[in-house]
Amino acid sequence: MSSNEPLQRAARPPRKPRSDGERSRATILREAARLATVEGIGGLSIGRLADAVGMSKSGLFAHFGSKEELQLATVDLAGELFTEHVLSAGDDAHSARERLSALTEGYLRYVSEETFPGGCFFASVLAEVDMRPGPVRDAMIGALTGWLGLLESTIREAQADGAIAKREDPAQLAFELEALLYFSNQQYVVLRSSEPIERARRAIQGRIAAATAPR
């Protein structure tokens, strides 16, 4: 990254409209997100992505302007896929307790359906950048904090409904459920078998059952 890049960015022309020969921004970013889980987001340069999607570097540069802009756009796209594949799994739940199960189940499906080839985008990229301060690390920590917060608030809601016992610490229970999800993802990437998915599912069901308020 040259030291006068901000200047170059400010001076660059507005984005070129997409021609028929080009692939859409979303298609490019989906490929970028896939690539990031295989080769690392650090290797996600405009040149590397140009090779992978079969576009010219100048064409991609018109879309993204810089490596960091490309990386952050990729993070945004991965967030959209996470919403679509995981968060939306909770939409049809009739109660907070049901939504908690649906969200964890959505995550397990998102891993085992190989939404990304290298497993959960956020787990993969967080592990890569956790010692590299910068906007990508901030975004990964924000995503994990947001997901843990969603589990926790769903647990609180289920407590308010009387479905989860008041003795449970919501942040502690969220931590335990996420630990199972997180490790099942790592194991799935290595084993490519349903075993870690089923182990996590069994443990999560058991843990939620143990947290259930007595009737």
Added chain:
Amino acid sequence: MSSNEPLQRAARPPRKPRSDGERSRATILREAARLATVEGIGGLSIGRLADAVGMSKSGLFAHFGSKEELQLATVDLAGELFTEHVLSAGDDAHSARERLSALTEGYLRYVSEETFPGGCFFASVLAEVDMRPGPVRDAMIGALTGWLGLLESTIREAQADGAIAKREDPAQLAFELEALLYFSNQQYVVLRSSEPIERARRAIQGRIAAATAPR
């Protein structure tokens, strides 16, 4: 790596004896292992390490010969540290059940004492290389499988002692304990607080207590 490297390696002179000005092989590898958890083992070249330890590239080359040889020697050293910091924690236990707790506690201490700056060497490097086939990935999977196997066999032993209930599936329980350890490490690296360590400890104690055979 040049294609005739095996030839070059075969032809290279035996290791130079260490002069006073040089740092020992173990000291160099300890720095290499620390660096691998911060910058990634993929970035662990002889040149990068020479900068970090203040030795000449040729001096390090005499020790390790190639990048891959250096990486594998680093993995071996990390294994020695894991034995020293984690596995040895189980040495004084009087029963398998006690050893199970001591091993998990040893791991939590190994993380929170920052044995490596970027958290558990094996978790960090596994996440990095899980999509990169080769001897480093094989070694990381072997280490994780070995650790899970140790937890599992310790649980089986505790079952034979009558300390852990027969209804528990040892591989399932090992998976659940490791999930808590694994996620506490990732959270510790990000938060640098004792919170994830304490959450994992509480959950592990609770899970082992739930698995305890009735007297």
